[in-house]
Amino acid sequence: MAILLYDLVGSDPSRPYSxxxxxxxxxxxxxxxxxxTVPTRFLDVPTVEGGxxxxxxxxxDGARVVADSFAIALxxxxxxPDRPSLFGGEGGEAMSRFIERWSQTILHTYLGAAALMDIYGMQDEPNRAYFRQSREPRFGKKLEEVPGGRDAGLAAFRGSLEPLRSMLAYQPWIGGASPLFPDYIxxxxxxxxxxxxxxxxLAADDPVxxxxxxxxxxxxxLGRGVPSAA
Structure with a gap:
């Protein structure tokens, strides 16, 4: 039996984006x-597997239900264990924790604000209302005001990728010779x-x-199966 993945979508169920x-x-x-995949909108989440x-x-996965991307990977x-490893051992698991924190605190902070209105535009009307009600208190301003600094912040965001850019001069993947879970993060x-x-x-000529x-x-x-918004 196939594993079910509850996957976040907007009004178009064929475009998972989370x-x-x-x-x-x-x-x-x-x-x-x-x-x-089970296409799941924001307002559907409380009903997923009994909340x-x-x-x-x-x-x-059969009788098991697991939430959170890192917990799922573990x-x-x-x-x-007989299938290709996601971590390559305990050291890879520990490294993945660092990469996750770096991604969440550095990459997501800029990207989430810069693309906020684009994400809002992907929702149907009920989920747009939910998105606005939940995000405006988080940002402390109207949704429309949040992405205003994305052009000014772009150079700093690209600069924040320098650790990854520099690493790629030494090895093809964050995981080393082949991709691991930190690459997927x-x-x-x-x-x-x-x-x-x-x-x-991203600039077209960026190694990233x-x-x-x-x-x-x-x-x-798999990733190309969903066309880009561009």
Whole structure:
């Protein structure tokens, strides 16, 4: 039986965009596990598996239900040890924690604000109302005001990728010779805005763009299966 992945979408169920759900989709594909996605909008999340989590991704694997992309990766690693490793050992798991924090605090902070109105535009009317009601208190301003500094912040965002850019001069993946879960963490952040926004967050000649393109090609082109917003 295929694993179920509850995957965040907007009004178009064929365009999943959540960075965290993309981490899980890539993890499942990395393990070579068959899975089916369940398109899930914001207002659907409280009904997922009896309200097990306030967020997605959530997976159901037979009788097991697991929430949170990192917890899911750990579950897959423990449950399917005979399949390709997501971490390459305890050191890779520890490294992934650092990469996750870097992505959440540095990449997501800029990307989430810069693409906010694009993400809002992906929702149907009831979910737009929810999105506005939940995000405006978080940002302390109207949604329309939040992305106003994205042009001014673009150079700093691209500069924040320098650790990744520099590393790619030494090895092809964050995981080393082949991709691991930390690659999927950063990929999820960039795929989030690729699907949601036509804004050009990466320069075409950036080595990070080349790495991201290779990520899109992984697992039979899973990432490319959803066209970019551009």
């Amino acid at each position: 960075p965290h759900c993309w981490k899980t989709a890539m993890s499942l594909a990395h393990k070579g596990l068959e899975f089916e 097990v989590s306030k967020t997605v991704p959530v997976i159901r 579950y897959l690693e423990e449950t399917y 950063v990929f999820g952040a960039l795929q989030w805005v690729r699907v949601a926004s036509p804004y050009q967050f 763009s080349e790495w991201f393109g290779r990520c899109l090609d992984l697992h039979g082109g």
